[in-house]
Amino acid sequence: MDHEKVAASLAELGNSHRLSVFRFLVKAGHDGASVGEIQKALGIPASTLSHHLARMAKVGLIRQEKHTRTIVCIPEYEHLENLIGFLREECCVGVQAGHALEPL
Amino acid sequence: MDHEKVAASLAELGNSHRLSVFRFLVKAGHDGASVGEIQKALGIPASTLSHHLARMAKVGLIRQEKHTRTIVCIPEYEHLENLIGFLREECCVGVQAGHALEPL
DNA sequence: TCAATATTTCGATAAATCTAGAAATATAGG
């Protein structure tokens, strides 16, 4: 993942509503959740939520699958992992080993 | 680190200029770099850079120490580690062990 | 004190973002 894509993805997660949505989806698991379920759980107006979901999908944080009448949103775990990887590799250089960046 | 602080910090890193600055500072190491050095290295106009640095300092991504005439900017490694920790703990739940989230 | 250096503050503009109601679209079921 290149610099610009990382910045764009972090910017998407850097909004309180969108971060809530992402956290919710992650907890929902690999089956994700429908737009309506997210809306009910988080209490975000439909049009606002739709806007945020579209943004998240655009940068690859989630994907959306149409299933009959509902649209299911699924978190792209790998995308997040790539982001975390970038932050560790590109932004943690210089930290002495064993200080605070040990594998969990 | 709570939800709102995480969102605020990610939003700061979610800007191309600021991400560049942070990466530069991380590579500069624990001694950081002066505002002027950053400016020269990245070619960002002084007032623009000052604005970005102030924002980054406000959320705790960097700290600024005055040293005679120059102001030295130092990356807050721990803050980034906390961010990464949050993303792993709060946003990677549900990923089966051994899939892609193994300790590096 | 004066000039040079380092950085910020001011001010102003352009662009992007957030928000949400209302209307539109799509689809399933009766």
Place this chain on the structure above:
DNA sequence: CCTATATTTCTAGATTTATCGAAATATTGA
């Protein structure tokens, strides 16, 4: 076909952000 459900698109206002030149503010050294 009609209605209910699910979601998006449209529209528009409010807020925030990004940008950067010019002026202001230290601070050092001569």
